Amino acid sequence: MNETYVHGYHPRENERLQDQARTLVDLLHSDTAYPGGSMVLEVGCGVGAQTVTLAQRSPDARFTSVDVSADSIAEAKRRTDRAGLTNVEFGQADIFALPFNGESFDHVFVCFVLEHLSRPVEALAILKRLLRSGGTITVIEGDHGSTYFHPDSPAAHAAIQCQVTMQREAGGNALIGRQLYPLMVAAGFDVVRVSPRMVYVDSSRPDLVDGFTRKTFTTMIEGIRESAIAAGLIEPESFDAGVHDLHRTTEADGVFCYTFFKGVGEKRRHA
Numbered sequence: 001m002n003e004t005y006v007h008g009y010h011p012r013e014n015e016r017l018q019d020q021a022r023t024l025v026d027l028l029h030s031d032t033a034y035p036g037g038s039m040v041l042e043v044g045c046g047v048g049a050q051t052v053t054l055a056q057r058s059p060d061a062r063f064t065s066v067d068v069s070a071d072s073i074a075e076a077k078r079r080t081d082r083a084g085l086t087n088v089e090f091g092q093a094d095i096f097a098l099p100f101n102g103e104s105f106d107h108v109f110v111c112f113v114l115e116h117l118s119r120p121v122e123a124l125a126i127l128k129r130l131l132r133s134g135g136t137i138t139v140i141e142g143d144h145g146s147t148y149f150h151p152d153s154p155a156a157h158a159a160i161q162c163q164v165t166m167q168r169e170a171g172g173n174a175l176i177g178r179q180l181y182p183l184m185v186a187a188g189f190d191v192v193r194v195s196p197r198m199v200y201v202d203s204s205r206p207d208l209v210d211g212f213t214r215k216t217f218t219t220m221i222e223g224i225r226e227s228a229i230a231a232g233l234i235e236p237e238s239f240d241a242g243v244h245d246l247h248r249t250t251e252a253d254g255v256f257c258y259t260f261f262k263g264v265g266e267k268r269r270h271a
């Protein structure tokens with residue numbers, strides 16, 4: 001992989017991905033189910049946070065889940081084994097060098113991966129070649145520019161901006177959600193449909209306060225503290241004030257909003 005993977009592979013990050021997946025299952029997966037017998041490729045499966053849900057929701061589909069990180073693959077395998085799933089095979093592979101023949105899969109699923117790539121259209125075009133005619137791709141990405149909250153806080157926005165800047169400098173794009181439609185069209189997919197999936201959190205939804213605002217989003221920002229400071233992007237006091245203000249949004253009168261984007265495109269049979 002050419003790009004530096006900005007979130008890293010620490011146990012705390014693995015746990016964060018699990019919290020994120022658990023909290024967002026219905027929002028992100030409710031309309032994804034694959035027919036029995038279909039072959040599905042999941043690229044960038046990480047520690048299997050989405051894989052378990054995908055394979056449980058489509059028990060008669062066959063999943064091939066790959067990631068560039070061998071350690072993540074090993075953890076993903078442990079998780080699907082623990083869940084008793086037998087319809088997933090894992091492999092280590094880079095999205096730009098996938099070891100599959102063209103037209104090998106009926107469907108492709110990619111979640112929170114394009115944001116880390118400097119050549120997302122090229123990656124999508126590679127995935128299109130692996131699809132059979134009539135197949136679909138599903139792509140889910142976040143967009144940190146969609147974050148707003150109450151009480152509002154310039155310090156919190158500055159801490160979030162550190163993540164956006166670091167991801168850009170690592171070759172990725174933390175604002176990619178808003179670009180899903182043009183990226184998928186540029187890669188040659190047909191009938192592309194993108195739907196925004198907004199997470200709205202207030203204290204009447206304690207599961208989301210804990211699972212999303214605290215353990216998914218704020219934990220992600222906290223995780224870049226040392227590198228953001230080392231890169232000279234922010235002073236420690238300002239960063240800590242921003243994180244404090246993100247936690248402040250989890251109090252009784254706080255509100256937190258974030259939007260994910262889910263795109264589905266087809267590979268049409270062309271005459």
Ligand SMILES: C[S@@+](CC[C@H](N)C(=O)[O-])C[C@H]1O[C@@H](n2cnc3c(N)ncnc32)[C@H](O)[C@@H]1O
Pocket residue numbers: 001005007017021043044045046047048049050066067068069072093094095096110111112113116
């Ligand atoms: C934020 S994680 C998302 C994991 C999982 N899809 C999820 O939603 O929890 C991004 C994953 O993409 C993987 N990745 C990054 N660049 C990759 C590449 N070039 N080829 C394959 N996987 C890649 C990383 O190793 C990481 O596991």
